[in-house]
Amino acid sequence: MMRISTMVKPRTNTVRAGLAEGRLLAGPVMQVASPELIEMAGAAGFDFVWIDCEHGAFHLETAVHMLRAADAVGLTALVRVPDQTPSLIMRVLDAGAQGVVVPNVSDGAQAQAVVDAARYRQDGGSGRRGACPGTRASWHQTEDWPAFSRQANADVLVWVLIESPAAVRNIDEILQVPHLDGVALGPFDLAHDMGFPGEVDHPEVQASLDEVVNRAQERGVEVIASLFSPDPQGMARERARWAARGIRLFSIGSDRRLIVRAMRERRAAIGTDPEGT
Template sequence: MNRDFGDLLSDNGTCFGTWIKLPVVDSVEMMAAAGFDFVAIDMEHAPLDILTVHQLIGAARGCGIPALVRVPDRTATTIGRVLDSGAAGVLIPHVDNIDDVRAVVSHARFPPHGSRGFGPTVRAGGWGADPRGYLATGERVVPVPQLESPEAIAAVDEIARVSGLGALFVGPADLAVAAGLPAESAEFGELLTRVRKAADAHAVPLGTAVGSPAAAQALPHHYDFVLVGNDATMLSQSARGIVHDLRTARDTSSSSTGQPKDLP
């Protein structure tokens, strides 16, 4: 059974997901089997085309977990296509002001609440069998602006007021670079606090991304959803760890037998 991302956010506690960067459906299946609550398919920082994204969303739906898609741009066409493929929501990078937010929310919603085109002969409409359900998805999908600049933080209170907003998302790495502040500095912490206060004041769910479980555990408890790592890095780190352990064991064995290290 497919679950809306909004329903997931309404549960108690923080929900955890991970980025999908590899263009293989097996990756989504493994993340779901591992127990992640959702996945976020990354079109911004991975070479994923719309057909691949369509297949990855299908895999997530088959596994019963919501799939968000981080789109590479803010166009109505891109947002509409990934939602038609069954995405539970869209993460929109580099949203800096209230006009940006109003536009992306409109692209995700059907009239009268938005401008999304109506075409129910797609996965989200049961391939034409469920036009009423397709129309209802316009109210359930979650448009999520990524706040990644000082301009966005300055406007966060206005942004959080926008009707139809699904959640807010802080991109900590991009924000630290854009603000020219060390991520561990008090000044950077004040930017994050400003976002949290706006989210709390307007009852908007708040999310972020970190690189490791330890970093996730160190986060304050006010985040409703957290993306932890990504499939490509998990594979890469695991492979490096295995090779490191193998070489360490080989070198230790060679040293103990007095054999040269470069001999098999």
């Protein structure tokens, strides 16, 4: 198929480029149905956004508008799908996401199915992503299909969330899956499943996370760490602790948390004394 000349700017996977340059990369989790917040994340200088279709109260139609906003400000956008259904993974990638974050992956077979759903079958590989040239990802049938499909396979990011004791037990078989790009630590769910609700710093939870990090680094698989500190100073300390262990990707919290914290700080600054004393 001949490529038609367009004015569309090609997408660049800034996460892959940043990792290749040895940089530390960070991005927020976007749970509010707002393309403008995506633009704000780009204006703030973040490297990626993680559009949360699992816990965010919106559907694919809204996610597409958020993906458009990410394109406009040059952000690499991943979508956290609600579950491991292959058709959901394929649809968000066809919509223009440059990667997926898949929840509650607990063994190697699930990880393999996730990777296969995100990749086109080529050169005898095991990809199972449906081949359709007329998608937003391929700029509505204006891309040369062979070139596009190969570039899509090279660029797509597949991150799986490790958020259960079963996933920790099976981490070696998960990490053995070819083309798995990263394991995202899910300490909140993990703590809950381990019987320590909300205690992400519990020693047993931290020991499980340490095991995942150690195994991933042995395999050369990137780890995405979640930063939970409520203030910038604490977050910087968290980031430094993880970075000292070789972690280069950081989720810095949700847009909801960031907005509410800013509102509380402004409210506290105003105070309640009408005379300001």
